Amino acid sequence: MSTDSTSLNLKKTVEQAEDFLPLLGTDFVELYVGNAKQAAYYYQQAWGFQPVAYAGLETGRKDSVSYVLQQDKIRLVLTSPLQPGGEINEHVNKHGDGVKVVALWVDDARKSYDETTNRGAESYVEPYVMEDEHGKVVISGIHTYGETVHLFVERSAYNGPFLPGYKKYEPRFQVEPTGLKFIDHMVGNVGWNEMNKWCEFYAKVMGFAQLVSFDDKDISTEYTALMSKVMSNGNGRIKFPINEPAEGKKKSQIEEYIDFYNGAGVQHIAVATDNIIDTVTKLRDRGVEFLYVPEVYYDTVLDRVGEIDEDLEPLKELGVLIDRDDEGYLLQIFTKPVLDRPTMFFEIIQRKGAQSFGKGNFKALFEAIEREQESRGTLQ
Structure with a gap:
């Protein structure tokens, strides 16, 4: 997925919108699920998504595991807990599998956070930097309806497989996309x-x-x-x-x-x-x-x-x-x-x-x- 926003046609098409952020597109959608490995296989086999990145015990993460799947510009993240208790378990127990994060691609995650919280949004996470050998990503976030949250993802200085903390994942099993x-x-x-x-x-x-x-x-x-x-x-x-x-x-x-x-x-x-x-x-x-x-x-x-x-x-x-x-x-x-x-x-x-x-x-x-x-x- 391209991260060069300067090459995008960001022409305003909805004139009534103030569009002060602005948003470049959907970065990813994260679902909290009971079994991320099996959910990933379902979206791969049935829907034609291909795994591209992974985070879990093998990458030093002790409390949860995430599989990142992609098809063209659609990126799904499937996350499951590795330990009892905690936010992910509570979410799955209450809601079943479901969308937790709708992440939005932005040029400036700090500005996006300031603009939205100054207008009354409840903070989910203050801006922070993630960094590895592929560069750095800035992330911030706000709450929206229910327990759903929006993350603002600024990734212009990053060229890794997904986010810092994830490793490239290329399973032998490759599927044909569904279009x-x-x-x-x-x-x-x-x-x-x-x-x-x-x-x-x-x-x-x-x-x-x-x-x-x-x-x-x-x-x-x-x-x-x-x-x-x-x-x-x-x-x-x-x-x-x-x-x-x-x-x-x-x-x-x-x-x-x-x-x-x-x-x-x-x-x-x-x-x-x-x-x-x-x-x-x-x-x-x-x-x-x-x-x-x-x-x-x-x-x-x-x-x-x-x-x-x-x-x-x-x-x-x-x-x-x-x-x-x-x-x-x-x-x-x-x-x-x-x-x-x-x-x-x-x-x-x-x-x-x-x-x-x-x-x-x-x-x-x-x-x-x-x-x-x-x-x-x-x-x-």
């Missing part, structure tokens, strides 16, 4: 009446602006509903939709998530591809399970979205959803939860000009999720 390119957006679920609070947090503390909002009329079925607002930084590289429950006849997916996660947290990670048919076919063939969309959805979808480049039949066979906005169309599909608890899942998205989030698919998507909830006995 995943970068993180398109990451969705946070928060509790009742907390959405506006956290949207205001991203606006005030991090200089984000609201791209779009959806109320319970937009995102509802006969049984459940939710509210959502999408926050974005100035260059559009970081987009955080924030969801909260809304009143419905039965328990919504957001309530189910909060019940099993025991609080607010990252609901799903949307990853981009340039060829959703090829990517989803590979993922499905490797065992990744997706939500079922009834065939009747495809009877009228082209009447709604108009002409598309792709043949409809393979999209129908895979269950890929289609939506259009003023700038183009998008193709998207959602996995079932990738963990034992019905909490985190992934979205695969291919944008053909569209900058929206699939509003036209919300009803079909929510009905698919409700069918899964019903099978789990949680649609009450």
Whole structure:
């Protein structure tokens, strides 16, 4: 992954955003998990991520172990405890496997920390320097919703495999990538009446602006509903939709998530591809399970979205959803939860000009999720 921010096109695309940090992109996403070695094998074998770095007993770390996996610009860190007690054990016990850190790539981690804490962010870690033979990295961090944190990572003076303290890891087993390119957006679920609070947090503390909002009329079925607002930084590289429950006849997916996660947290990670048919076919063939969309959805979808480049039949066979906005169309599909608890899942998205989030698919998507909830006995 390039660390030369001067070569990036950081043009401001969201004019309302103050963008005072600014953010260059997502540096990595760290999940606290019960068994990092086995989780790493799953993301390697099923998703096409390749291990690139490791930290643990062999590198002098005594309390935890971490595997770093990468595919194109997406970097996942899987961390497990090596001893009883402590923050990681508490996190896994309370939440199950889940996202702890959303790390953001910046030019100046000290400035990012000062800008955000001066605007009211709660400090997670004050700026500090990590250094080894490959150079140095500056890191700082703040708290956000639930127990999720943002780290600011300044790595322009570093050319190692990941961070100081990690060694290069090149296992013999090499997998073919599945065509995943970068993180398109990451969705946070928060509790009742907390959405506006956290949207205001991203606006005030991090200089984000609201791209779009959806109320319970937009995102509802006969049984459940939710509210959502999408926050974005100035260059559009970081987009955080924030969801909260809304009143419905039965328990919504957001309530189910909060019940099993025991609080607010990252609901799903949307990853981009340039060829959703090829990517989803590979993922499905490797065992990744997706939500079922009834065939009747495809009877009228082209009447709604108009002409598309792709043949409809393979999209129908895979269950890929289609939506259009003023700038183009998008193709998207959602996995079932990738963990034992019905909490985190992934979205695969291919944008053909569209900058929206699939509003036209919300009803079909929510009905698919409700069918899964019903099978789990949680649609009450």
